[in-house]
Amino acid sequence: MEPDDVLAGLDPEQRQVAEAVRGPVCVLAGAGTGKTRAITHRIAHAVRTGVVDPQGVLAVTFTTRAAGELRQRLRMLGAPGVQARTFHAAALRQLTYFWPKVIGGDPPSIIQSKLPLLIDACRLIRKNPDKSELRDIASEIEWAKVTQLAPDDYAAGAAKAGRASPVPVEEVARLYEAYERLRRERHLLDFETILELTAAVMTEHREVAAQIRQQYRYFVVDEYQDVNPLQKLLLDTWLGGRDDVCVVGDPNQTIYSFTGATPRYLTGFAVEHPDAAVIKLVRDYRSTPQVVGLANRILAKARTPHRLELIAQRPDGPDPVFTEFDDEAAEGEGVARAVRKLMDTGTPASEIAVLFRVNAQSEVYEQAFKSAGVSYLLRGAERFFERPEVRQAVVLLRGAARSAAAEDDLAPTVHHILAGIGLTPEPPGGGTARERWESLNALAELAEDLATKGADLPAFVAELERRASEQHAPPIEGVTLASLHAAKGLEWDAVFLVGVTDGMLPIIYAETPDQIEEERRLLYVGVTRARAHLRLSWALARSAGGRRSRRPSRFLDGLAGRPVASPRAAAAPPRERRQVAAPLSCRVCAKTLITGAEQKLGRCAGCPADLDEGLLERLKSWRAVAAKEAKIPPYVIFTDVTLQAIAERVPAVEGDLLAIPGIGRVKLDRYGEAVLALCRAASA
Ligand code: ATP
Ligand code: MG
Numbered sequence: 001m002e003p004d005d006v007l008a009g010l011d012p013e014q015r016q017v018a019e020a021v022r023g024p025v026c027v028l029a030g031a032g033t034g035k036t037r038a039i040t041h042r043i044a045h046a047v048r049t050g051v052v053d054p055q056g057v058l059a060v061t062f063t064t065r066a067a068g069e070l071r072q073r074l075r076m077l078g079a080p081g082v083q084a085r086t087f088h089a090a091a092l093r094q095l096t097y098f099w100p101k102v103i104g105g106d107p108p109s110i111i112q113s114k115l116p117l118l119i120d121a122c123r124l125i126r127k128n129p130d131k132s133e134l135r136d137i138a139s140e141i142e143w144a145k146v147t148q149l150a151p152d153d154y155a156a157g158a159a160k161a162g163r164a165s166p167v168p169v170e171e172v173a174r175l176y177e178a179y180e181r182l183r184r185e186r187h188l189l190d191f192e193t194i195l196e197l198t199a200a201v202m203t204e205h206r207e208v209a210a211q212i213r214q215q216y217r218y219f220v221v222d223e224y225q226d227v228n229p230l231q232k233l234l235l236d237t238w239l240g241g242r243d244d245v246c247v248v249g250d251p252n253q254t255i256y257s258f259t260g261a262t263p264r265y266l267t268g269f270a271v272e273h274p275d276a277a278v279i280k281l282v283r284d285y286r287s288t289p290q291v292v293g294l295a296n297r298i299l300a301k302a303r304t305p306h307r308l309e310l311i312a313q314r315p316d317g318p319d320p321v322f323t324e325f326d327d328e329a330a331e332g333e334g335v336a337r338a339v340r341k342l343m344d345t346g347t348p349a350s351e352i353a354v355l356f357r358v359n360a361q362s363e364v365y366e367q368a369f370k371s372a373g374v375s376y377l378l379r380g381a382e383r384f385f386e387r388p389e390v391r392q393a394v395v396l397l398r399g400a401a402r403s404a405a406a407e408d409d410l411a412p413t414v415h416h417i418l419a420g421i422g423l424t425p426e427p428p429g430g431g432t433a434r435e436r437w438e439s440l441n442a443l444a445e446l447a448e449d450l451a452t453k454g455a456d457l458p459a460f461v462a463e464l465e466r467r468a469s470e471q472h473a474p475p476i477e478g479v480t481l482a483s484l485h486a487a488k489g490l491e492w493d494a495v496f497l498v499g500v501t502d503g504m505l506p507i508i509y510a511e512t513p514d515q516i517e518e519e520r521r522l523l524y525v526g527v528t529r530a531r532a533h534l535r536l537s538w539a540l541a542r543s544a545g546g547r548r549s550r551r552p553s554r555f556l557d558g559l560a561g562r563p564v565a566s567p568r569a570a571a572a573p574p575r576e577r578r579q580v581a582a583p584l585s586c587r588v589c590a591k592t593l594i595t596g597a598e599q600k601l602g603r604c605a606g607c608p609a610d611l612d613e614g615l616l617e618r619l620k621s622w623r624a625v626a627a628k629e630a631k632i633p634p635y636v637i638f639t640d641v642t643l644q645a646i647a648e649r650v651p652a653v654e655g656d657l658l659a660i661p662g663i664g665r666v667k668l669d670r671y672g673e674a675v676l677a678l679c680r681a682a683s684a
Helices: 003-008 012-019 035-048 064-076 087-102 115-124 131-146 151-160 169-185 191-204 206-215 229-239 289-300 328-344 359-372 388-403 410-419 431-452 457-469 513-527 596-601 613-630 640-649 654-658 665-683
Strands: 025-029 057-061 083-086 218-221 245-249 277-281 321-327 352-356 479-483 492-497 530-541
Touching (some): 003 012, 003 035, 012 035, 012 277, 035 218, 035 245, 057 064, 057 087, 064 083, 087 206, 115 169, 131 169, 131 191, 151 169, 191 206, 191 229, 206 229, 218 229, 289 513, 289 530, 321 328, 328 352, 328 359, 328 492, 328 530, 352 359, 359 479, 388 457, 410 431, 431 457, 492 513, 513 530, 596 640, 613 640, 654 665
Parallel strands (some): 025 245, 025 277, 057 083, 321 530, 352 479, 352 492
């Protein structure tokens, strides 16, 4: 590839980024505008034109999966050998390398979770927090370490930052102190300490700093809006006063503030580097105008000084679909059906993702996909080669490779070895067994793939080792189930955003306006992952027949402007068919209705109502009496909005009553007669 070919696939602004090969560069741009593309081409261009050696480049990004994507794109652009890593992976490599030289002895072991140490720390200070408190305390310690607060400074820092501490701040501080003491005594490293120590070793040992800076001269950081103070410290230490640094990010995709990250480094880059080239990209190449339109509408409602309006470049696609379900299981089934349909019409499973706010939500979809025979993968290819089953498999395969006969067929041999540690022909049920199986199956498929290219077992093992060192996980075929946080930077043809209720998005514990805005940005990140098909859904109740107390996310208020798909469409199983479709448009102004409340009323909240006030009063009195008799709260019978909807529509027959969302068979059987009697009296 000629240097110019690398630039050919870029628009003028992206080209500007790629051609600004030296000095500080900052790209501030919205989702899908080609930031990641621009930096990969910039690196390839710099390498091809001899501005920098591939080994001199360090590209840093957020997740191992994103780093893998970067490496893949760079390979395709003819720039292999460029290091693309997460901050952690890059730091860990340097720390492990220099540890024996400057500190001596074995490097410490790395802990994947703070909880075991934290539990011991609790014992030390005789505290016994419950599991969720423990997790919250661990997050606080993480935040304190990331923002560089010592235990003694935690209380003041937490107050200043308005942190809602899970237990009294003094207690967090004591636990933090005890946790750190135990961690040092036991010779362990957590993720934050890896970064901190790498920076410290460089600062204290000039020869280490010199060697690292001699190697890395050219820095590129993707997703810079979510860099935290500790990562910034490490980046500055790497740079050591030099300014060959290019950062790209989107302030409206800041979704890690709660962990201590801040978009200030991105938005303040030009102040920090007055000679920086600041380039903006506005064309969205990822998504259809329909998806981009929704993303823009979400952003228009955000409290943000960076109102970047995306301009869609792709041809039209389907409208985003909003679907309300009765309960979570119905939502899971509905999503699985829609996924099947997409797959049947040619969308590969690997081009479909189901994204949710918290990991616990994945279970419903695992179940539904299992029943529907849809293969899925639980998380991305994160840390594939660190999974215990993969390590075990690699050890066994390596052993077998040493004694392998040349005529052994690769695929059957690998299958045989993996079967010994749990690879079955069919995937087992959900959870960890399923994850384990997915890993082993991915290894088996990789072996089959290489076998067709004539590889033998030693070659396969060598390939695994190469992939492990580059964190290049084999593709796992299946629908991705991932959290919104894990999805950033990625894209799929079809995206299902599920559980979009108030309480889940925004999550219930987001209280301050800043926290609510971060939740809104999460929705923005989710929506902008879709290339073409985008479906948002929510369930009114947790379980079948449960209280339908949920409402769609407030972020969707007034946003849809698109038909609300009925989950009870044709071919639906009986449980769904019994209910009626939600009214689609306002009976006053005919605008599409999106919120549960507006659908119930059958009109926009702002449109004039033809309300029978007398009837509403009588309905309320009736409800009070009925609730008292049944010893249940009145809203369990009918919410105020449902009563208002009844008083506006004055239903005459059962069918009219059923047509009001929120009134199903059960309610009709129980209260229909009484309500209809009141309505008939009112009409008379
Ligand atoms: P995010 O903010 O989500 O990380 P991004 O700005 O990094 O998005 P990319 O992932 O680089 O965007 O690009 C989005 C999609 O658009 C990719 O599939 C990319 O290949 C494509 N794309 C970007 N620029 C162009 C272009 N000039 N021509 C064609 N396709 C492009
Ligand atoms: Mg990107």
